[in-house]
Amino acid sequence: MDDSGLGAAGVQLLTARGERVEHPDFAISLTDDELRGLLRDMTLVRRLDAEATALQRQGELGLWASCLGQEAAQVGSAHAMAASDYAFPTYREHGVSWVRGVPPLDMLAMLRGVTNGGWDPNRYRCAPSVIVIGNQALHAVGYAMGIQLDGSQDAAIGYFGDGATAQGDVNEAFVFAAVFNAPVVFLCQNNQWAISQPTGRQTRTPLFERAAGFGFPGIRVDGNDVLAVMAVTRHALARARAGEGPTLIEAFTYRMAAHTTSDDPTRYREAVELEAWRQRDPIERLRVHLANEGIVDDSFLEGLQQESETLGELVRAGVRSMPDPEPGAMFDHVYAEWHPEIEAQRDEVDAYLASFVEEGVR
Amino acid sequence: MAGIDGHEPVTMTMAQALNHGLRRALERDAKTVLFGEDIGRLGGVFRVTDGLQKDFGEHRVIDAPLAESGIVGAAVGLAMRGYRPVLEMQFDGFVYPAFDQIVSQVAKLRRRTEGAISLPITIRIPYGGGIGAVEHHSESPEAYFAHTPGLRVLTPSDPQAAFDTIQQAIASDDPVIYLEPKRRYWDKGSVDASADPLDPAMAPYPWRARTLRVGSDVTIVCYGPMVRTCLEAARASGEVSIEVIDLQSLSPVDYDAIVASVERTARLVVVHEASRNAGLGAEIATRISERCFTMLEAPVTRVTGYDVPYPPNRLEEFFLPDLDRVLDGVDRVMSY
Ligand SMILES: Cc1ncc(C[n+]2csc(CCOP(=O)(O)OP(=O)(O)O)c2C)c(N)n1
Ligand SMILES: [Mg+2]
Numbered sequence: 173m174d175d176s177g178l179g180a181a182g183v184q185l186l187t188a189r190g191e192r193v194e195h196p197d198f199a200i201s202l203t204d205d206e207l208r209g210l211l212r213d214m215t216l217v218r219r220l221d222a223e224a225t226a227l228q229r230q231g232e233l234g235l236w237a238s239c240l241g242q243e244a245a246q247v248g249s250a251h252a253m254a255a256s257d258y259a260f261p262t263y264r265e266h267g268v269s270w271v272r273g274v275p276p277l278d279m280l281a282m283l284r285g286v287t288n289g290g291w292d293p294n295r296y297r298c299a300p301s302v303i304v305i306g307n308q309a310l311h312a313v314g315y316a317m318g319i320q321l322d323g324s325q326d327a328a329i330g331y332f333g334d335g336a337t338a339q340g341d342v343n344e345a346f347v348f349a350a351v352f353n354a355p356v357v358f359l360c361q362n363n364q365w366a367i368s369q370p371t372g373r374q375t376r377t378p379l380f381e382r383a384a385g386f387g388f389p390g391i392r393v394d395g396n397d398v399l400a401v402m403a404v405t406r407h408a409l410a411r412a413r414a415g416e417g418p419t420l421i422e423a424f425t426y427r428m429a430a431h432t433t434s435d436d437p438t439r440y441r442e443a444v445e446l447e448a449w450r451q452r453d454p455i456e457r458l459r460v461h462l463a464n465e466g467i468v469d470d471s472f473l474e475g476l477q478q479e480s481e482t483l484g485e486l487v488r489a490g491v492r493s494m495p496d497p498e499p500g501a502m503f504d505h506v507y508a509e510w511h512p513e514i515e516a517q518r519d520e521v522d523a524y525l526a527s528f529v530e531e532g533v534r
Numbered sequence: 535m536a537g538i539d540g541h542e543p544v545t546m547t548m549a550q551a552l553n554h555g556l557r558r559a560l561e562r563d564a565k566t567v568l569f570g571e572d573i574g575r576l577g578g579v580f581r582v583t584d585g586l587q588k589d590f591g592e593h594r595v596i597d598a599p600l601a602e603s604g605i606v607g608a609a610v611g612l613a614m615r616g617y618r619p620v621l622e623m624q625f626d627g628f629v630y631p632a633f634d635q636i637v638s639q640v641a642k643l644r645r646r647t648e649g650a651i652s653l654p655i656t657i658r659i660p661y662g663g664g665i666g667a668v669e670h671h672s673e674s675p676e677a678y679f680a681h682t683p684g685l686r687v688l689t690p691s692d693p694q695a696a697f698d699t700i701q702q703a704i705a706s707d708d709p710v711i712y713l714e715p716k717r718r719y720w721d722k723g724s725v726d727a728s729a730d731p732l733d734p735a736m737a738p739y740p741w742r743a744r745t746l747r748v749g750s751d752v753t754i755v756c757y758g759p760m761v762r763t764c765l766e767a768a769r770a771s772g773e774v775s776i777e778v779i780d781l782q783s784l785s786p787v788d789y790d791a792i793v794a795s796v797e798r799t800a801r802l803v804v805v806h807e808a809s810r811n812a813g814l815g816a817e818i819a820t821r822i823s824e825r826c827f828t829m830l831e832a833p834v835t836r837v838t839g840y841d842v843p844y845p846p847n848r849l850e851e852f853f854l855p856d857l858d859r860v861l862d863g864v865d866r867v868m869s870y
Contacts, residue, residue: 285846286580303627303669303670368574369571374661440575497849517842
């Protein structure tokens, strides 16, 4: 156990140095292919994230909220899900949407400013990312209530951050999930910060302990340990499917980058903290473990490096050539049924823009 | 900033002017406290509260847990205990979790207690679009608040107005929704801090509209972020002489000022970023029709955002009224 603040309660299966350890309650046994798959996904997500950050700097994206350092919490939990389960992510869960199969350019479209969505949620069983803090926790609960009414074996996962645990919506989600015994998993990534505010500004108790007061179990897991996150999430999903109700998972991790590309973290946090967490990197520890076990070799890692480069190029080119929507697109899909005012305003915009063409101005 | 306390006007941005105004309010009254997300060490995401926690302490400039309903609800209690809370909502789109507290409690408590309890709460909200932001960061929610009896709604359009009105809002014994036009935060202007905005003899009354440009053919009524746009349009318009009125106070609205202008111009264009349906423009058009019906040469025209959710930022230039759209509105009333 290290001094990350994880504490004795924190479930860990892979130490920061990449040593495999056992836990009395949580075991996991994965095939070599599955293990390589986890390393691959985390590596590619990190590459995607770095590329998006660079594209924002170059003015190609309006904003980017980096998931750097949180790849294990996201990729591990999403890998525990079945295809028919449903994820409800925030703006930072690129690792989740990646594992759900959302194409990278679809993830970037919202930040490019060409859409407020980006993908068909039902196709990937992954809701559009939510920016208003905490809203989606209730959506996950309601979806899970629907699963329950259907008598189905599916489950839902609601993602949110440490800051979100202060919101009414998240606490209401806990109440509803508990009262209805809903098949939902709350996956809270405690990345230690909500913009400039440390977790201590949102809570005086460890977050996972909150669950007990609502009447369901809470588990803290080393959020930088992909194996532990996956094991714990599998356990929580199994409980949900078995009709045992909700679980809160606190994935203890760290936001290695700025809050978003608009943020300047030097105003509120110390570099030493970052350095300490760099030693607990989620990808490096899995790589060390897999290399020690002979599960990955240099040629695999080189191949992965190559694949990352290709992904970066694809994302770069794809974002740069992403077309702007037509002005009239803002009137699309506002209502399901015909709406006279929307159509009148769409015509108004068309006529207005056409008047410039006539004048030869635009 | 050097010079702000002297008698020479100082050039500064609207964000800096608000910062100075907040500083004055904190100095003036020990019961004034600032409460919001990331307003302390970070100084707010727009740096409007930059340095204030350092200078006034963590008990006066308080970083709140991430919960807007909590911030506003707790402010009601603080106010009942004699404090004068100045709240920051991080963005327009994040005030809605607090909407219940604002509409059900903040707006009504004075009336319910037959005046025994006043709520001198100021709720600062950066609002409006035009900064290329993602969803929920570009909204114009003013009509919800203007529609709610018991609230006052103010929005400054330049640094001097910001410096004065933020202090006036805080000093008001009524709850004030204080809407800061975020895309104008970085616009510079001269601020004369020598006059005390709380001295009625020295500063303009905040609840009155400001005529920023005199003209004879058309009156444009606007506020907040659209004021600069409308002034630019008025200057760009060749033959048509345009009068520009900055409402500044969206509740109450200074209808007398608009009527006095329309009595001379006989034509009115109302401009706002917010969606059109049931917006401020609708109310103003009605009032002016009621009071100026026989004088009008053309129906009151609105130039506004459309009745759609604020679009993704690659489309916002088509949603937001700009100089051309304002002049198109002017053309419509001129050629009616
Ligand atoms: C209701 C609401 N209030 C404020 C914000 C502005 N905001 C965006 S992210 C954020 C911090 C969120 O912290 P946390 O829940 O820990 O998630 P993290 O960003 O660390 O992933 C804030 C305050 C928001 N998006 N929604
Ligand atoms: Mg956080």
